[in-house]
Amino acid sequence: MALATHWHSDKTAGLEYYRQQGIRTYTTTQTDVFSEKNGHKRAEFLMAGDTVFQIGQYTFETYYPGEGHTADNIVVWFGQEKILYAGCLVKGAEAETLGYLGDANVMEYANT
Numbered sequence: 001m002a003l004a005t006h007w008h009s010d011k012t013a014g015l016e017y018y019r020q021q022g023i024r025t026y027t028t029t030q031t032d033v034f035s036e037k038n039g040h041k042r043a044e045f046l047m048a049g050d051t052v053f054q055i056g057q058y059t060f061e062t063y064y065p066g067e068g069h070t071a072d073n074i075v076v077w078f079g080q081e082k083i084l085y086a087g088c089l090v091k092g093a094e095a096e097t098l099g100y101l102g103d104a105n106v107m108e109y110a111n112t
Ligand SMILES: [Zn+2]
Pocket: 006, 008, 010, 069, 070, 088, 100
């Protein structure tokens, strides 16, 4: 499966390719709205809210923390492995900027 964590093309550009390869693609319904509005690729399956997946031996959950990098950014938590995949929302400690802020909510970013 492939899961796009927000609507920007660095997350969604491959969705159609993955679907053609028989890979199940997912985004949130919120991401789908932004993707459609901005002419980006869209997923085959939509998540209406935070979702728990169990695939083989792996369990992970999606979580919407609020607006930051984009209004729709989600994160993925692999609880057993204690790994948080946060996409573009969370930066490394060495990062000196928050990266692209063109679609960000800079007022809410720190709270999120
Ligand atoms: Zn982005």
